[in-house]
Amino acid sequence: MKMPLVTIVGRPNVGKSTLFNRILRKREAIVHDTPGVTRDRHFANTDWNGRAFILVDTGGYLPKTKELIENAIREQVEIAITQSDVLMFVVDLATGISDIDQQIAEKLMRYGKPTLLLVNKVDHQMLESEAYQFYNLGIGEPIMISAAQGRGIGDLLDVLGDRLQEVLSLDADRRDARKEDADVIKLAIIGRENVGKSSFVNTITGEDRIIVTPDPGTTRDSIDMQLKYQNQNYLLIDTAGLKRRAKVQENVLFYSQLRTLRSLQRADVVLYFVDATEGLTRQDLRMLGEAVTSKKAVILVVNKWDLIQKDQNTLHQWEIEFKERMGNLNYIPLVFTSVIQKKRLYKLMDEVSEVYKELNREIRTKDLNSVLLPIIDENSPPAIRGKEIKINYITQVKSSPPLFAFFGNHPALIPPNYRRFLEKQIRSCWGFKGVPVNIVFKSKRKSKR
Numbered sequence: 001m002k003m004p005l006v007t008i009v010g011r012p013n014v015g016k017s018t019l020f021n022r023i024l025r026k027r028e029a030i031v032h033d034t035p036g037v038t039r040d041r042h043f044a045n046t047d048w049n050g051r052a053f054i055l056v057d058t059g060g061y062l063p064k065t066k067e068l069i070e071n072a073i074r075e076q077v078e079i080a081i082t083q084s085d086v087l088m089f090v091v092d093l094a095t096g097i098s099d100i101d102q103q104i105a106e107k108l109m110r111y112g113k114p115t116l117l118l119v120n121k122v123d124h125q126m127l128e129s130e131a132y133q134f135y136n137l138g139i140g141e142p143i144m145i146s147a148a149q150g151r152g153i154g155d156l157l158d159v160l161g162d163r164l165q166e167v168l169s170l171d172a173d174r175r176d177a178r179k180e181d182a183d184v185i186k187l188a189i190i191g192r193e194n195v196g197k198s199s200f201v202n203t204i205t206g207e208d209r210i211i212v213t214p215d216p217g218t219t220r221d222s223i224d225m226q227l228k229y230q231n232q233n234y235l236l237i238d239t240a241g242l243k244r245r246a247k248v249q250e251n252v253l254f255y256s257q258l259r260t261l262r263s264l265q266r267a268d269v270v271l272y273f274v275d276a277t278e279g280l281t282r283q284d285l286r287m288l289g290e291a292v293t294s295k296k297a298v299i300l301v302v303n304k305w306d307l308i309q310k311d312q313n314t315l316h317q318w319e320i321e322f323k324e325r326m327g328n329l330n331y332i333p334l335v336f337t338s339v340i341q342k343k344r345l346y347k348l349m350d351e352v353s354e355v356y357k358e359l360n361r362e363i364r365t366k367d368l369n370s371v372l373l374p375i376i377d378e379n380s381p382p383a384i385r386g387k388e389i390k391i392n393y394i395t396q397v398k399s400s401p402p403l404f405a406f407f408g409n410h411p412a413l414i415p416p417n418y419r420r421f422l423e424k425q426i427r428s429c430w431g432f433k434g435v436p437v438n439i440v441f442k443s444k445r446k447s448k449r
C-alpha cells in the first residue's frame with residue numbers, strides 16, 4: 001500500500017512552512033536509528049490518528065524577482081497537482097483574496113484533486129467571520145486555522161484524515177481491479193543524475209524507448225516499462241536523476257525528489273545506482289535511508305566499474321569500504337556493474353529475484369521461539385529503572401516487509417540498542433538480505449515455551 005502524499009500549496013508568506021512544522025510537532029517525532037534518513041525540510045513522514053502520510057512543503061521555492069513570481073507559482077502548483085493525493089491550499093486572512101490566490105484556485109479546480117482550503121492567521125474567534133470571504137475562491141468551505149498558534153490544527157487533521165481514508169479506499173479498489181499485477185515485481189530504478197539508470201533499462205529490455213545522451217539529467221519523468229526475465233514479470237520504474245543541489249534551480253530539484261519519492265512508494269525492490277568514479281555520497285546515503293524508511297528492499301548498484309583501475313583485491317576492498325560507509329544499512333547487497341559493457345547485468349536481475357523472495361519470506365513461529373529465546377535468555381535486555389525486562393514469545397506478524405512482534409512485560413522500556421541486537425540476530429539466523437526488518441514490542445502473553 002502506498003503512503004498518501006499531502007502537499008501544502010499557496011503563494012509566498014501565507015504560512016505554509018509554519019503549518020508544515022506545526023503538523024509535524026502535533027505528533028511525537030518519528031525516530032529512526034538508521035543513519036542517512038532524509039531530514040530535508042521540504043517533506044517528511046508523519047501520521048494522524050494512525051493514518052500515515054507524507055507531508056510536503058512547497059514553501060521557500062518562489063523567486064524574489066517580481067516578474068518571475070507567476071511562472072514559478074504555476075510550476076509549483078503543477079508539481080503539487082501531478083504528484084499529490086490531497087492538497088492543502090493555504091491563504092492569508094490578513095491580506096484577503098489576492099489575484100495569485102485566484103489563479104491558484106482556478107488551477108486546482110481545473111485538475112480536480114481533493115483540496116482543503118485553509119484560511120491561516122485566524123488567531124482568535126472574532127476573526128472567523130472575515131474568513132468566509134474565501135468562499136468566493138470556489139474551493140469549498142474554508143477551514144480556519146492559526147499555524148503560528150496551533151489554533152484549529154486538530155480539526156484540520158481530522159478532516160484531512162477523512163480525505164486520506166477516501167484516498168486509501170479508492171486505491172484499494174484499484175488494486176482489486178488489477179489482479180493480474182499480483183505476479184509482477186515492481187522495480188524502482190533511482191539514483192543521482194548520469195549514473196546509467198536509463199542505459200540500464202534500455203540494455204536490459206533490448207529497446208531504446210528512453211532517450212539516453214551523454215548530457216546529465218536527460219530523463220525528466222518516470223517511465224514504466226515491462227520486462228520478462230526467466231519467466232518472471234517485472235515493471236521497471238525509471239526515474240528522473242536526482243540533482244546535485246549546487247547545479248540546479250530549486251523547482252527542478254523539488255520535482256526530481258517528488259518523482260523519486262513516488263517511485264519508492266510504488267516499488268517492491270529499489271535498485272539504487274551510484275557512479276563508481278564518484279563513490280557513495282551523503283545524498284546517496286540519505287536516499288538509501290529514505291528507501292529503507294519506505295520499507296522497501298534495496299540493492300546498491302555500483303555502475304561504471306569499467307572505469308576503475310583494479311587488481312584482484314579491488315572488489316573486496318571496495319565492498320568493505322562501502323559497508324563501513326553504510327553503517328546500519330550494511331545489510332544492503334552490492335552489485336558492481338558496467339552497463340556500457342553489459343557486465344553483471346543479469347547477475348543484478350538474479351539478485352533482484354533473490355531479494356524479492358527475502359522480502360516475502362515467512363519464518364515459522366516455532367522456529368523463531370526455539371532459536372531466539374535461548375539467545376535472549378543469555379543476553380537479556382538491561383533493567384530499566386529497577387524493572388527487569390522479560391521477552392517470552394515471538395511471532396512474525398507479516399511479510400513484505402517482514403514484521404516481528406516480541407511479547408514481554410515492559411515493551412515500552414526496551415532500548416533502541418537492544419532492538420538493533422534483535423534485528424542482528426534475526427539476520428544472522430535467517431538472512432533477509434537487502435530487506436528492512438521491522439520489530440515491535442507488545443505486552444506479554446502467556447508463554448508458549
